[in-house]
Amino acid sequence: MRAETRRRWAIAGLTGPAYLWLTLTIFLPLSAMLWFSFQKKGPFGRHESEFTLKHYEAFFNKAYMQDLTWRSLEMGLQVTGICLLLGFPAAYVLAKRIRGRWREALFLLVVLPFWSNALVRIFSWTVVLRPGGVLDGAVQFVWPGAPSIDLADSWSAVIIGLVHSYLPYMILTCYLSLQAIDDSLIEAARSLGASAMTILWRIVLPLAIPGLAAGAVLIFVPVIGSFFEPKLLGGTQGVVIGTVIEEQFTVVSNWPLGGALSFILLAIVLLVLAVSYPFLKDRMRTT
Amino acid sequence: MRKAGLLTTAAMALALSAGLAQAEELHVLNWQGYGTDEAWAVEAFEAATGVTVVHDYFNSEQEMLTKLRTSPGAYDVILVNSAFTQQAADEGLIQPIDTARLTNFAALSPGLRDAPDLAYDGQVYGVAWTWGLTSIAYDTTEVDPGTSINILWDPQYAGNVGLRDDSVENVAIAAIATGQNMNDPADMDLIRQKLRELKPQIRTYWSSEDEWNKEFSADSFDVSVYWSGSASRSATAFNLPVGFFIPDEGAIAWLDGLSIATDAPNLDAAYAFIDYMDSADFYVRWDGEAGAPASANPSAMDMLPDTAFNKVVLSKPGATDHLQFMAPLSDEKREEFLEIWDETKAYFAE
Numbered sequence: 001m002r003a004e005t006r007r008r009w010a011i012a013g014l015t016g017p018a019y020l021w022l023t024l025t026i027f028l029p030l031s032a033m034l035w036f037s038f039q040k041k042g043p044f045g046r047h048e049s050e051f052t053l054k055h056y057e058a059f060f061n062k063a064y065m066q067d068l069t070w071r072s073l074e075m076g077l078q079v080t081g082i083c084l085l086l087g088f089p090a091a092y093v094l095a096k097r098i099r100g101r102w103r104e105a106l107f108l109l110v111v112l113p114f115w116s117n118a119l120v121r122i123f124s125w126t127v128v129l130r131p132g133g134v135l136d137g138a139v140q141f142v143w144p145g146a147p148s149i150d151l152a153d154s155w156s157a158v159i160i161g162l163v164h165s166y167l168p169y170m171i172l173t174c175y176l177s178l179q180a181i182d183d184s185l186i187e188a189a190r191s192l193g194a195s196a197m198t199i200l201w202r203i204v205l206p207l208a209i210p211g212l213a214a215g216a217v218l219i220f221v222p223v224i225g226s227f228f229e230p231k232l233l234g235g236t237q238g239v240v241i242g243t244v245i246e247e248q249f250t251v252v253s254n255w256p257l258g259g260a261l262s263f264i265l266l267a268i269v270l271l272v273l274a275v276s277y278p279f280l281k282d283r284m285r286t287t
Numbered sequence: 288m289r290k291a292g293l294l295t296t297a298a299m300a301l302a303l304s305a306g307l308a309q310a311e312e313l314h315v316l317n318w319q320g321y322g323t324d325e326a327w328a329v330e331a332f333e334a335a336t337g338v339t340v341v342h343d344y345f346n347s348e349q350e351m352l353t354k355l356r357t358s359p360g361a362y363d364v365i366l367v368n369s370a371f372t373q374q375a376a377d378e379g380l381i382q383p384i385d386t387a388r389l390t391n392f393a394a395l396s397p398g399l400r401d402a403p404d405l406a407y408d409g410q411v412y413g414v415a416w417t418w419g420l421t422s423i424a425y426d427t428t429e430v431d432p433g434t435s436i437n438i439l440w441d442p443q444y445a446g447n448v449g450l451r452d453d454s455v456e457n458v459a460i461a462a463i464a465t466g467q468n469m470n471d472p473a474d475m476d477l478i479r480q481k482l483r484e485l486k487p488q489i490r491t492y493w494s495s496e497d498e499w500n501k502e503f504s505a506d507s508f509d510v511s512v513y514w515s516g517s518a519s520r521s522a523t524a525f526n527l528p529v530g531f532f533i534p535d536e537g538a539i540a541w542l543d544g545l546s547i548a549t550d551a552p553n554l555d556a557a558y559a560f561i562d563y564m565d566s567a568d569f570y571v572r573w574d575g576e577a578g579a580p581a582s583a584n585p586s587a588m589d590m591l592p593d594t595a596f597n598k599v600v601l602s603k604p605g606a607t608d609h610l611q612f613m614a615p616l617s618d619e620k621r622e623e624f625l626e627i628w629d630e631t632k633a634y635f636a637e
Contacts, residue, residue: 041618044356044378062626064633071636130505153491153507231452235491239636244629250347251454252621 037259044253055260065244069265072240076224079162080216086163087170087215092204094171095178110171118165122232125161126152129233153235161233162223170215177211178204213280221269225262241265311338313556316354316548317366319344320496320520322417322573323564332563338556346495355380360550363557367413369404369542370613376407381546383410388558391565391584399583404615405544413544414561417516419580420600420610421456422538424513424521426503427530436464436534438510445487449502449511452492454628455613455621456539457482460512463537463611470614475627482631489635500525516580519596523578531600537609543580 036043040050059065094106113121128134130152139146151157181204189199205212227242241261248258317323329340343362345351348371355365355375367375375381386392392400395415405413423439425432432438439448439460450457459469461481472478490508493499496517502508504527518531545561547554563569570587573579574595581597582588591598601607616624 044352062630064630067637068629068633130507132505231494236489236632236635239629239632247625247629250349252618252625253349253352254618254622254625257622 033255033259034263036255037257037263039256042253042255055257056264058257059261059264065241065261068239068241068244069268072224072242072265073268075158075162075226075230075240076220078159079166079223080220082159082163083167083170083219084212084216087167088174088208088212091171091174091178091211095175095181096183107175110168113164113168119228121165122161122229125157125164125233129157129160152233153237155234155237157233157235158230158238161229162226165229166219166223169218173211173215173218174208175211177208181207209280213276217273220272224269225265311336311553311556313338313340313364313553313560314343314362315340315364315560316343316345316351316362318346320577321366321516322569322577322579323364323366323560325573325577327572327576328563328569331569332560335563336556336559338553338559340560352378352380355548359548360552362548363551363553364560365546365548366416367544367546368613369402369413369544370615372405372413372544372546373407373615375546376412379549381412382549382551383412384414384547385558386411386414389414389562389565391562394586395565395583396585399542402542404542404612413546414565415583416543416545416561416564417580417582418540418542419515419597420533420538420540421459421512421514422531422533424511424518425530425532426509427528429509430530432510432530432532434532434535436460436536436538438534439488439512440464440484441510442487444510446490447509448485448488449491449493449499449508449513450485450489451512452494452632454625455616456512457628457631458624459539459611459613463534463539463609466536469539469611470616471620475623479627479631482627483634485631486635496520500527503527503529514580515597515600516578518578519574519580520578522596524576531596533600533603533606533610535605535609537611540610540612542583542612 037055038051038053040052040054041047059069090110094103094110098106126133129149130136131148131150133152135151136149139149151160185203185207186199189203194202225242225245227240227246230238230240231243232238245258245261245265248254248261315323322328323340324342333339343354345354348368351365351367352371352375355362356378365381367381372381392414399415399418402415405411405415423432423436425438430444438444439450458472458478461478462469462472465474465477465481467473467478491502493502493511496514499511499513499517500521503511503521504525513529513531515531518529521527522529545564547557547561551557565582565584567582567584567587567590570579570582570584571590574582574591574597578596581601588598593599
């Protein structure tokens with residue numbers, strides 16, 4: 001075999017399994033769901049295949065679906081924003097200020113939430129946030145007679161639970177970007193008389209944008225589709241488009257509508273990414 | 288030659304172990320903690336028949352249907368609510384019952400045993416097992432209930448009411464409160480309005496018995512829509528101060544039947560199990576130890592002590608006058624109810 005052909009076979013052999021896996025587990029099911037979303041009824045029982053757009057039209061005709069989608073987007077933006085504000089400084093300290101064994105120890109603490117089951121995490125938030133729960137108990141201990149803290153079954157509880165679950169993503173991606181920044185660049189800037197603020201704004205941030213963007217996408221996309229955190233933590237406030245989609249599959253077997261709503265959400269996400277990409281490309285520097 | 292000998296030995300060993308592995312199993316699909324998986328019952332059945340009972344669970348009727356559709360031949364006995372029996376039969380998911388093979392069948396309450404919803408195309412597809420009510424449960428230490436379903440709308444309990452996150456149930460409650468047929472309400476706008484009036488009342492939704500127990504003991508709500516069997520369990524097994532009453536306007540009644548899946552791998556054991564479930568011995572112990580809904584077997588009900596939860600609730604005069612039994616609903620109706628409920632939830636969340 002010629003070296004060129006051998007090289008091609010090697011590439012195919014190494015990437016093939018991964019692409020095959022992606023095709024089977026993501027591309028094929030999604031294609032099937034896309035097909036269902038244009039059908040009148042789900043793939044059960046005996047009936048003919050009937051093409052229709054009514055499930056997509058349902059989104060545009062019904063105000064409550066648009067309201068709930070907007071709620072989901074708000075939820076995504078709030079959670080991503082808070083993770084940015086909390087995660088970037090944490091990653092900066094971890095990457096630039098801490099050295100040696102402490103760095104590994106703190107890293108472990110950041111990754112620790114991933115070790116627990118997601119449901120267990122969310123349920124434990126209900127225990128912490130409700131009146132008479134851990135948080136209320138702690139406040140009462142320090143300041144007896146304080147008004148009881150009742151954060152359970154509220155929008156705030158949903159945001160708190162989601163930020164707790166997704167913060168590690170932001171810290172990790174920002175850490176990766178930040179620790180790749182050459183320290184000599186910062187030293188050079190300082191020796192030229194730049195203030196800390198200027199260094200952050202004109203050197204560190206532009207070089208860290210790939211990490212920030214990756215973290216933001218890793219958080220925003222799953223959060224807007226989330227349904228069990230709003231359901232468990234939100235009480236009557238925990239209604240978002242994710243819960244509506246879930247109900248289409250678990251309450252009424254209306255797979256076409258569930259699929260249509262999911263793809264509309266996917267289209268919105270792609271739109272957001274497409275709009276923000278040029279802006280990010282502009283601000284980003286690679287050296 | 289030696290290779291061939293090795294192969295034959297291996298093949299024989301496999302065949303033998305396959306034969307041994309067919310130690311009898313019965314696969315049951317049900318709600319979790321709903322009678323069929325009581326430890327003592329499973330042991331008693333195993334001791335009597337030598338068949339091991341293996342359980343799988345579902346959290347919603349749609350999940351039950353999905354499991355049946357996607358795993359043919361995986362289950363023997365399934366719990367199918369009478370509102371879904373005909374749909375399951377029509378889709379070919381369950382098989383007709385040979386009632387002659389059940390010793391307890393003839394003794395069941397005729398009204399429940401011969402319920403039209405449990406039959407399809409002239410044959411019985413579901414064996415009546417338990418029936419119960421969805422009505423109002425309350426905290427006995429804090430609430431004086433009265434007799435009206437409008438306690439849910441009572442401003443005295445604002446922020447203290449729990450509702451199940453279920454479209455069919457909530458549309459039915461609103462229908463009963465506005466004097467309509469819950470299976471075919473005439474005035475949907477009235478129902479929409481009645482549901483919206485619940486906005487200041489609801490503290491949170493619950494969707495499983497376990498969640499209800501957690502919220503109730505954390506004092507999230509004092510008044511709630513709840514199931515009679517589960518209320519009995521919460522009071523008996525978990526010692527919660529749960530009271531239960533049937534309002535004057537009526538309540539939702541439901542009938543659960545045990546069905547046999549098409550392609551059930553172990554038919555003999557399936558019939559034996561259903562027979563055991565409908566027996567008075569099983570029911571009396573189940574209600575005594577864990578709490579249960581009402582049995583379709585009248586002799587089983589008679590054997591209950593007079594203080595039993597269900598006996599107390601059902602023996603109040605006029606209790607069963609205005610009950611409406613859940614009937615099969617078309618897909619379109621279910622989707623309409625879900626839409627109304629989703630709209631209402633979005634309104635509550637504003």
